[in-house]
Amino acid sequence: MSILDEISRLLGAAPEHVSALILSGAGGALVRALSLPEESWTRRALHGVVGAVSAIFLGGVAGHLIDAMTGSGIYAYLAAGFLMGEGGIAAVHALRRRLLPPGGKDNA
Template sequence: MNEPTILQAIKTLMGNSPEHLNALIISGAGGAYVRAVFAPQSSWRKRALEGTAGAVSAIFLGGVLGHLIDAITGAETYAYLAGGFIMGEGGIVAVQAVRRKFLGDEAK
């Protein structure tokens, strides 16, 4: 039996997902990388955790932002690339701002 490798599984998953989701994943990872490189923390572990959180926020929040950009500009996949990158790099700050707005002092 020829079992699929992890790379083959990723290729199959990416091939079967919508184009804008692929754009969010790739650009979110890029934004998270930029965030990790320029993060003020001296700990690489903390940078990696912030980068991971940025990538996750890019997937979930980047879709909303990408949809808004696409509606305004009609840029299609490029709108999702921009939304994913912005949320990958600044998603943590965006999530904290939303939490403060809706949860007030409880978000601290």
């Protein structure tokens, strides 16, 4: 079994909203990586990976909130995943500033 077959199997077995978060988060991360003013492609790729991971973890929370407010179902998760994929790094920094004490060395 190839790696693509295994990925396809895993995505097929995942709940619908998790698959939506993965796909839309990857799209948002791709947009972010391609539009960054970074010259280094390795830094762009790293930002893309961080955005995709943020989409999976933070996008689930945001998608649930959007779905609860609007009742839009899977579209809420698609929107949240894309937004967190594209702006996941900024969202993580904002959460850290809000939750960690100001001036701490871990709150850069």
